[in-house]
Amino acid sequence: MRCSRSLVSAIVALRSTSSACRTGSTSGSQALQLLLEGPLSQPPAQHRPHFHELHSRHFNQGALPQAGILQTLAHLRTTAPDPFAIVKDELETVSERLRRSVLTEVPVLSRAASYFFQLGVEGKRLRPTMLLLMASSLSSVVPSTAFLAVDESPPDQHPKECRRRQQRIAEITEMIHVASLLHDDVIDNSDSRRGLAALNTVLGNKTAILAGDFLLARASITLASLRNVEVIQLLSQVIEDLVSGEILQMTTSPDQLVSLDHYVRKTFFKTASLMANSCKAIAILGGQPVEVSKLAWDYGRNLGLAFQLVDDLLDFTGSTKSLGKPALNDLEAGLATAPVLFAAEEHPQLRPMILRKFAEPGDVQLAQQLVFDSQGLDKTRSFAAHHAQQAADVIDAFPPASTEHAQKCREGLMAITSRVLSRTK
Amino acid sequence: MRCSRSLVSAIVALRSTSSACRTGSTSGSQALQLLLEGPLSQPPAQHRPHFHELHSRHFNQGALPQAGILQTLAHLRTTAPDPFAIVKDELETVSERLRRSVLTEVPVLSRAASYFFQLGVEGKRLRPTMLLLMASSLSSVVPSTAFLAVDESPPDQHPKECRRRQQRIAEITEMIHVASLLHDDVIDNSDSRRGLAALNTVLGNKTAILAGDFLLARASITLASLRNVEVIQLLSQVIEDLVSGEILQMTTSPDQLVSLDHYVRKTFFKTASLMANSCKAIAILGGQPVEVSKLAWDYGRNLGLAFQLVDDLLDFTGSTKSLGKPALNDLEAGLATAPVLFAAEEHPQLRPMILRKFAEPGDVQLAQQLVFDSQGLDKTRSFAAHHAQQAADVIDAFPPASTEHAQKCREGLMAITSRVLSRTK
Numbered sequence: 001m002r003c004s005r006s007l008v009s010a011i012v013a014l015r016s017t018s019s020a021c022r023t024g025s026t027s028g029s030q031a032l033q034l035l036l037e038g039p040l041s042q043p044p045a046q047h048r049p050h051f052h053e054l055h056s057r058h059f060n061q062g063a064l065p066q067a068g069i070l071q072t073l074a075h076l077r078t079t080a081p082d083p084f085a086i087v088k089d090e091l092e093t094v095s096e097r098l099r100r101s102v103l104t105e106v107p108v109l110s111r112a113a114s115y116f117f118q119l120g121v122e123g124k125r126l127r128p129t130m131l132l133l134m135a136s137s138l139s140s141v142v143p144s145t146a147f148l149a150v151d152e153s154p155p156d157q158h159p160k161e162c163r164r165r166q167q168r169i170a171e172i173t174e175m176i177h178v179a180s181l182l183h184d185d186v187i188d189n190s191d192s193r194r195g196l197a198a199l200n201t202v203l204g205n206k207t208a209i210l211a212g213d214f215l216l217a218r219a220s221i222t223l224a225s226l227r228n229v230e231v232i233q234l235l236s237q238v239i240e241d242l243v244s245g246e247i248l249q250m251t252t253s254p255d256q257l258v259s260l261d262h263y264v265r266k267t268f269f270k271t272a273s274l275m276a277n278s279c280k281a282i283a284i285l286g287g288q289p290v291e292v293s294k295l296a297w298d299y300g301r302n303l304g305l306a307f308q309l310v311d312d313l314l315d316f317t318g319s320t321k322s323l324g325k326p327a328l329n330d331l332e333a334g335l336a337t338a339p340v341l342f343a344a345e346e347h348p349q350l351r352p353m354i355l356r357k358f359a360e361p362g363d364v365q366l367a368q369q370l371v372f373d374s375q376g377l378d379k380t381r382s383f384a385a386h387h388a389q390q391a392a393d394v395i396d397a398f399p400p401a402s403t404e405h406a407q408k409c410r411e412g413l414m415a416i417t418s419r420v421l422s423r424t425k
Numbered sequence: 426m427r428c429s430r431s432l433v434s435a436i437v438a439l440r441s442t443s444s445a446c447r448t449g450s451t452s453g454s455q456a457l458q459l460l461l462e463g464p465l466s467q468p469p470a471q472h473r474p475h476f477h478e479l480h481s482r483h484f485n486q487g488a489l490p491q492a493g494i495l496q497t498l499a500h501l502r503t504t505a506p507d508p509f510a511i512v513k514d515e516l517e518t519v520s521e522r523l524r525r526s527v528l529t530e531v532p533v534l535s536r537a538a539s540y541f542f543q544l545g546v547e548g549k550r551l552r553p554t555m556l557l558l559m560a561s562s563l564s565s566v567v568p569s570t571a572f573l574a575v576d577e578s579p580p581d582q583h584p585k586e587c588r589r590r591q592q593r594i595a596e597i598t599e600m601i602h603v604a605s606l607l608h609d610d611v612i613d614n615s616d617s618r619r620g621l622a623a624l625n626t627v628l629g630n631k632t633a634i635l636a637g638d639f640l641l642a643r644a645s646i647t648l649a650s651l652r653n654v655e656v657i658q659l660l661s662q663v664i665e666d667l668v669s670g671e672i673l674q675m676t677t678s679p680d681q682l683v684s685l686d687h688y689v690r691k692t693f694f695k696t697a698s699l700m701a702n703s704c705k706a707i708a709i710l711g712g713q714p715v716e717v718s719k720l721a722w723d724y725g726r727n728l729g730l731a732f733q734l735v736d737d738l739l740d741f742t743g744s745t746k747s748l749g750k751p752a753l754n755d756l757e758a759g760l761a762t763a764p765v766l767f768a769a770e771e772h773p774q775l776r777p778m779i780l781r782k783f784a785e786p787g788d789v790q791l792a793q794q795l796v797f798d799s800q801g802l803d804k805t806r807s808f809a810a811h812h813a814q815q816a817a818d819v820i821d822a823f824p825p826a827s828t829e830h831a832q833k834c835r836e837g838l839m840a841i842t843s844r845v846l847s848r849t850k
Contacts, residue, residue: 123652221661250632250635
């Protein structure tokens with residue numbers, strides 16, 4: 001039965017499907033080889049035992065006790081650098097450019113497109129933070145303070161400096177991300193997002209569709225300005241993956257509905273592809289060799305999967321207030337995420353409910369109860385920790401850092417892997 | 426008053442705004458100079474008096490009598506080559522690749538995205554026909570019959586042959602065009618398109634949005650495969666222009682509502698930008714010098730404007746059956762197109778109706794009556810003829826044709842300029 005496949009076989013399946021097929025210029029078999037035999041099994045360049053212990057000690061041995069992992073993470077948070085603080089100033093300039101770039105001559109569009117870029121509501125800013133840290137981690141120089149001034153050049157103008165081109169990747173990634181949120185909100189008839197009313201309910205579906213299209217178009221123009229065909233292809237692939245993920249979610253067969261393998265594939269498309277391909281783009285623009293840009297891709301992919309698994313978890317455990325959206329959103333939308341799929345291995349009565357998408361009265365409450373009465377949440381947490389560990393291993397596998405600042409940024413990327421696990425909203 | 430500006434001043438305004446701002450690598454002032462003093466006023470390389478007479482003899486002297494122009498066009502249709510026949514076989518291969526490219530692993534998406542690419546319902550196929558003719562018109566060789574086989578390479582693979590890259594421009598242009606139709610249908614709540622039920626009513630808004638997004642993403646990936654940054658920028662600009670046009674239409678101020686200048690600006694964004702930029706992309710990929718690719722852009726822009734003006738005309742004069750969509754669609758959607766704007770110069774009582782978007786009972790019928798009781802339709806036809814003439818002049822200004830086939834294709838491009846005027850659906 002597909003739903004009862006072990007976690008290990010699910011991960012192997014994931015490695016052989018989701019990742020192998022999306023490596024840009026790499027062939028599928030090369031990517032598979034890299035993932036199965038590659039840098040993750042090599043001795044890490046800089047050993048960080050606490051991360052290894054943190055993420056992997058209980059994995060494949062059953063559930064990771066929640067109290068234990070959270071205690072360890074609490075300790076880490078006091079010692080590891082704050083990843084957001086390292087790039088805070090540069091992030092501000094990227095956000096500011098993003099806000100300005102949507103201020104076109106047509107006011108309603110600016111209002112719509114800038115909705116998600118308002119000061120203070122940019123969401124977690126995880127993606128641009130990760131990308132700026134990745135850029136510095138792999139750089140041989142400390143970025144000049146000149147790059148803290150807002151880039152005021154038009155979107156179709158080629159930035160002369162490498163750092164400016166990398167900042168544009170952060171900008172493009174946010175544009176694509178927000179465009180997909182806007183369209184998803186219309187598609188899902190969502191009524192809240194990030195604690196705000198969703199844009200479609202504020203300005204109507206019409207404007208939400210157009211604002212999303214505008215951001216995609218502006219992202220394409222900005223992308224073209226980078227004059228790097230491989231990078232253009234990587235980010236264009238992200239847009240197609242986002243659509244494919246949404247479609248996969250809409251059109252799942254009964255077998256797929258209860259398949260963890262299918263769930264991971266969809267999650268790669270909807271969340272991890274953007275993070276993987278944008279990290280790779282940063283490395284390529286930084287002039288890194290193929291093997292390092294592949295590592296960057298793998299960091300983004302694993303972080304993306306961990307991020308989404310925790311998101312699915314929080315839909316069960318977080319409150320509406322801290323999450324900024326209703327809890328049990330997924331169940332109510334008929335979606336069976338990792339906690340439910342794991343729980344179904346113990347409680348087969350979840351299967352028919354998954355197949356009918358929790359549509360009968362009482363389904364959502366019963367499913368929730370069965371998830372809590374199973375190892376579903378713990379296994380999801382372990383699965384997330386496994387991917388966070390893989391992301392941390394990638395940082396260890398990077399070639400030696402050129403500067404102290406690069407080393408600090410790597411610690412920031414490491415810290416992100418634990419913050420993703422410990423976040424509560 | 427903006428609404429009473431003369432046709433001539435409107436055209437001058439058009440030249441100075443819409444075209445000057447969208448010339449890719451050209452500066453606004455250069456473009457303006459080109460348009461005001463450029464090739465259109467130079468002696469044509471190959472004099473074609475019948476086209477000049479046809480399009481310009483009555484322009485700026487008042488209305489062009491409908492019977493006269495149609496008689497002349499009927500004569501032309503019997504002597505000019507059939508532009509669609511010249512590239513019919515190659516067009517088939519482009520359409521076939523288009524159909525196949527949307528056959529992804531997710532069936533519902535294929536169904537949605539291929540909806541507009543079904544055999545026999547591809548619409549007028551004007552765009553890809555124009556582009557293939559443009560490619561041959563400027564080529565020093567007759568395209569090999571090898572290019573009549575369907576290109577089976579994946580969308581992200583760079584085509585080695587120039588002709589294949591040019592075919593991809595035809596493919597990308599149709600993808601962008603159809604994506605915009607899909608999203609516009611959702612935005613406008615349309616219920617018919619090309620004589621078929623609109624996709625949003627068949628498959629739901631959700632799938633229509635996603636299918637549009639899929640086509641835009643696939644267009645971006647295909648575009649990146651061409652490895653030509655200028656071409657990537659040109660076609661990315663088209664996507665932004667399409668959005669800007671739709672937004673302009675949504676958010677018009679009272680002054681703009683009655684302004685012909687604003688109408689032309691919107692029409693450039695919504696229709697002509699795609700044709701202008703794709704023609705220019707064909708010339709660039711064909712290795713043409715800057716001045717020739719600018720001419721190609723100008724052909725597309727003028728043809729696009731003529732095409733849309735006739736479309737607006739047919740909304741008044743065509744029947745539902747021949748148009749494939751309800752007549753008076755624009756009025757009922759609250760839109761004042763060229764015939765109404767011209768009519769308002771004679772009948773000021775149209776102004777308040779335009780401003781309230783024909784929302785009061787009887788507005789649509791009264792507006793229709795006032796349009797018929799004015800020179801609105803004739804002036805629109807003359808305006809369309811003026812732009813068709815400009816497009817024809819561009820072909821005359823091309824450097825001498827290298828082959829007989831290239832010459833024949835130029836005649837095909839000429840013939841398109843008259844067919845656009847004479848079409849009845």
